[in-house]
Amino acid sequence: MTIDGIAAGGDGVGRVDGMAVFVPRTAPGDVAQVAYAVHARHGRGRMLQLLEASPQRVAPRCHHYDTDRCGGCQLQHLDTATQRRARQQIVQDTLRRVGRREIALPPITADLEWHYRGRLTLALRRKGSGWIGGLHPHDDAQRVFALETCEIAHPLLVETWHTVRSLITDRRLPLPDGDALRMSLRLEEETAATPDAPRHIVIVVQGGAVWPAREAWTARLHELAPQVRGVWWEREDGRREGQADNTVADPVAAESLPDASEALAFAQVNARVADALRAHVFAAVMQFDPRRVVDGYAGTGLLTEQLAREGRDVVAVEADTVGARHATERLQAAGADVARRARVVCDLMEQALPQLTAAAHTPDVVVLNPPRRGVDARVTAWLEDAVMREARGVVYVSCDPATLARDLSRLPSWDIVSVQCFDMFPQTAHVETVCVLQRSEGREGEAA
Template sequence: MTLTTLDIASISAGGDGVARHDGLVVFTPRTAPGDRVVAEVSVQGRVGRGRLVRVEREGSVRIPARCAHYEAPDRCGGCQWQHVDIAAQRDAKRAMLRDAFQRIGKREIPLPAMHAGEPWRYRRSLTLAMRKRASGEWYAGLRAFDDPEDVFELEDCLITAEPVLAGWREVMAAAVHLPDEPRLRGTVRVIQDRPHFVLEGGKEWSELSAFLDAVPTLAAVWWQAEGKRRRLVADRRPANEPGASFAQVNPEMAEALHAVVVQRVMAHAPQRVIDAFSGAGDTAAAIAAQGVRVVAIEADEDATAYAATRLATRLANGSRAIAARVEDVLPAHLPADVVILNPPRSGVDAKVTAALLKSPPKAIIYVSCDPATLARDVSRLPGWAVQHIECYDLFPQTAHVETLCELRPESP
């Protein structure tokens, strides 16, 4: 490992600052464009990895981090970009998307528009590592960005909404009744203004009843015991309220994106739409309500069951929800006027793009949470043009960006 002075030129898709030194590309976390820094650099294959030692000259977009956990000693890994001005964050995300299309998709696209909301207190979900001290006392926190085994006790998270943190405080006040294990993992999500809790880990929960008595405001509690499937162990919700798995992390921006998806689908005056990776059926239900036949495909059985209840009044026109992997059943449900793709970070299976090439719709509306896999999947669709593309900043202070991409067949 060598102590090296670096001039940071840009930000990578993973959030690290990028510099060039002696013909080597060096990625250094917690640096910003314009910074001159001293870093310990190690070579890993064809790239360098830097560990920031000090900033010698701050770039124009570097700002002080607002959260006390972001800097040493905690070095929180929940955010990557609190040290970067919010406008520069969003410009970087737009550039990342265009760069991914150039490098991976081999396509030129204009610098996309960015839609953004509040940069703080937007999260309606927070997952924490839970640890038991030698004294038997529990604490919960996030991991250091440079050491996943280093879990610090969380006092506050400035990107998380206060009701979520209040739910966590209630859980931790009742932690004496948790399973007797050294490590657990939990998630608090706020749905319809009520906190829900998911616990992962442990083999036995002998004091479950005492825990439930001590957390009266939790709307529902799920437990995924070690080696077992998740199960609902307490349910205080009204009928037909979705489970914790279906909560939007940033509901305000997610709703804005959802509205545009529905608008762009309906612009094609479709009679039949396939909503692939449909989740709890928000988009499928909105489109079906306008008289369109919708087939919603989702591998998660619980999400599919909930989506089915939302499509129940549209069964007469053939709308339905199917619990299956998209790549396994999509060919059987084509053709369609419009196909919506909203896959996880890994993107779609090559079988999906092959099926779309064989039986092409009028348009594909692709919602992506990873520019690299979006660009890869678009590259698998020769003869399709990027008709429209735009970004949504659902996760400010992080390197993540959501993209809406509309594809149409190229004119003959």
């Protein structure tokens, strides 16, 4: 089989009698012997032997990629240019097939290729009297292999994991009960005022109902790894407990540390590309010169604050109570004028819709930054409704081209102004996309 391209998800794609066959870890131009099984209208295969290597193929940098078939990366076997073009083409092809929107190959903003991740999330499985911690093979979601290194994670995260790994085998300091846990290590970038300033790590342990050794375990970790600022435990029932490190030079009270959902949900994985994305979104909103903006799925309110400082009236909608609370606190801390111009609605976007057009205050621009599942159909119906006829722009930030394309198919009254990709996750098939829409000429008020 000759591999023709890369599909969403990162698999190579070849054809047998016209049927697409998806083969992991193959490159465009590879000629390979493949075993495959037919599933409905396509096939799924595995490479048995590489007969002719593509010139776009490179040796993976991380030994886990081949040795353990690590599922954390999907494209380490491709050179940089091929990876980036693949992500651009995934967006272009998906918008055409699913969204029925023809666009040129979108530009892509990129930065670091390695050591860019500010968060490392691992699966922990009980093994005998100790634990094994690592990631899943791409073809076996039930198995966990022991992680030694991660070439896309910041080196301080890997260094901290080595210390944690030595601690989770200590029988005197057991982890929470149960046979399976999750652990997230988050780099606190905001603690680094200068490039040479010390950085800190926050650790979140998820799972289990009891953890008698939590305080002793945390204290020992602080001794071994002074870069760890806090350890947080989220029980299986959702309750959270935290402990700050009071030995760091600038101690932080426990109540001011992010709790578990904040640490897991709102930390951007790639800080430098995230900064570029935020700047692009802000500029995209401002190009419409709006008076009123709805910031949907607003997180902790970074964009809301920025727009309010520019004199725009903003309604931030965030369903997560932690995110909404942080957004409210951010606006209050920004001063009375900013707080007056912005308000936070803690609700699902689809549930908050009646509030967003009340009292004839229709927004000029709507920002959507939904999770991977995209927006609810009620949100796209709202944007098509006559009540929104005065709205001029939509800025949609997407982490999944398929749901972006689906949602665009539900917005026939809106034209694409621009599509920009952001290479937030090098070595993987994931891509962030910002799609800017404007009302189609002659279609204002015609939507049902």
